[in-house]
Amino acid sequence: MSDTAPVDPPATVKCLVWDLDNTLWRGTLLEDEDVVLPDAVREVIVGLDARGILQSVCSRNSHDHAWARLRALGVADYFVVPEIGWGRKSDAVRRITEQLDFAPATIAFIDDQPAERAEVAHHLPEVRCYPAEDAVKLLGLPEFSPRSVTVDSRQRRTMYQAGFRRTDEQARHTGSHEDFLRSLEMVMSIGRATDDELTRVEELTLRTSQMNATGVHYPDEALRALLAHPGHEVLVTTLEDRFGPHGAVGVVLLEKHARAWHLRLLATSCRVVAFGVGTILLNWLADQAARAGVHLLADFRATGRNRMMEIAYRFAGLDDRPCDCRGGVSGGPGGSGGSGEDVQLLHLVAGRRDAPTTVRLIAPDLTDPAPAGAGLPDRARRPGPVG
Numbered sequence: 001m002s003d004t005a006p007v008d009p010p011a012t013v014k015c016l017v018w019d020l021d022n023t024l025w026r027g028t029l030l031e032d033e034d035v036v037l038p039d040a041v042r043e044v045i046v047g048l049d050a051r052g053i054l055q056s057v058c059s060r061n062s063h064d065h066a067w068a069r070l071r072a073l074g075v076a077d078y079f080v081v082p083e084i085g086w087g088r089k090s091d092a093v094r095r096i097t098e099q100l101d102f103a104p105a106t107i108a109f110i111d112d113q114p115a116e117r118a119e120v121a122h123h124l125p126e127v128r129c130y131p132a133e134d135a136v137k138l139l140g141l142p143e144f145s146p147r148s149v150t151v152d153s154r155q156r157r158t159m160y161q162a163g164f165r166r167t168d169e170q171a172r173h174t175g176s177h178e179d180f181l182r183s184l185e186m187v188m189s190i191g192r193a194t195d196d197e198l199t200r201v202e203e204l205t206l207r208t209s210q211m212n213a214t215g216v217h218y219p220d221e222a223l224r225a226l227l228a229h230p231g232h233e234v235l236v237t238t239l240e241d242r243f244g245p246h247g248a249v250g251v252v253l254l255e256k257h258a259r260a261w262h263l264r265l266l267a268t269s270c271r272v273v274a275f276g277v278g279t280i281l282l283n284w285l286a287d288q289a290a291r292a293g294v295h296l297l298a299d300f301r302a303t304g305r306n307r308m309m310e311i312a313y314r315f316a317g318l319d320d321r322p323c324d325c326r327g328g329v330s331g332g333p334g335g336s337g338g339s340g341e342d343v344q345l346l347h348l349v350a351g352r353r354d355a356p357t358t359v360r361l362i363a364p365d366l367t368d369p370a371p372a373g374a375g376l377p378d379r380a381r382r383p384g385p386v387g
Helices: 039-050 063-072 089-100 114-123 132-140 156-172 177-183 195-207 220-228 270-275 277-292 307-315
Strands: 015-018 054-060 083-085 107-111 128-131 186-192 232-241 244-256 260-268 295-300 344-348 359-362
Touching: 015 089, 039 054, 039 132, 054 063, 054 089, 054 156, 063 083, 083 089, 089 107, 089 114, 107 114, 107 132, 114 128, 128 132, 156 177, 156 244, 186 277, 195 220, 195 232, 195 244, 195 260, 220 232, 232 277, 244 270, 244 277, 260 270, 260 277, 270 277, 277 295, 277 307, 277 359, 295 307
Parallel strands: 015 054, 015 107, 054 083, 107 128, 186 359, 260 295
Antiparallel strands: 186 232, 232 244, 244 260, 295 344
């Protein structure tokens, strides 16, 4: 037996911040207009983007001049929240971190100048710094190699860029919030998860805390057990609007009993709280239960972070009232998701609900005994929106 303790893999980088002169391109832009982007660096830019790792720019240059050159080189669209100017690079990296709302430990910075790397490391010690000569090695490093790459992660940059445009539009909007939501022309799709979507579902249960009704993480093997088990629904929700995709924004784990449907987990992305996704999902589930002639039961476990989800459940009409339909409802396959001593089993006598007015909803009929995992036919024919 080894005396050496196993080394945990480094945390995955979520955003790489590039210096430009003699790092991303060869040459100094102020001295030579014809700076060159090496093919090997271009491959790294494209490769990181495909893995869902965001990229930004931090450079001492004229913004318009440098951005025009990035456009001419065909790579400007790969970079979000660029910081091109004349201040300290640590300040610029900090602003990038804050605009993306990322922890500094998930940010990496690459620059050819040791003094610049040292300045960033001094003021932002959690940011990982790399010399320019390491650029071509990044795709082979574990911190730039996510455990899994989902449909959502491959389009993460597009999703963030759409989010920035959406935020700018909202700042200019002068009407009510509901009018703004209607102006987005949102389409929300709920579908039975297919086998290749399980990683997206697992990721949502892992990352969502404020809008997770139980705080339970369902690993891949537990989700596969649910997919294979009769009477269970594993549903994934995506959202898109006229600005672009929001990604996979919600997951529902539902167990069907003769007298009641048991909502074992509802989790939605915190990014879409303002769009009412959780409320829309709960209303849709209540309407489906009413159509099936059953009550709706829902697990809730307070985690200290999910107070908003408890409010959403109570506002939807779920309460603690006793009912005979509770009998026989318990945890199913997967182990970690069942009702336990610290889990409240909330109850609703389901009634029909109106369709949402701020979003076009595409959803399956849960009263149809289609097998879980079959997917929604019209969703399967088109690429799903992109978290």
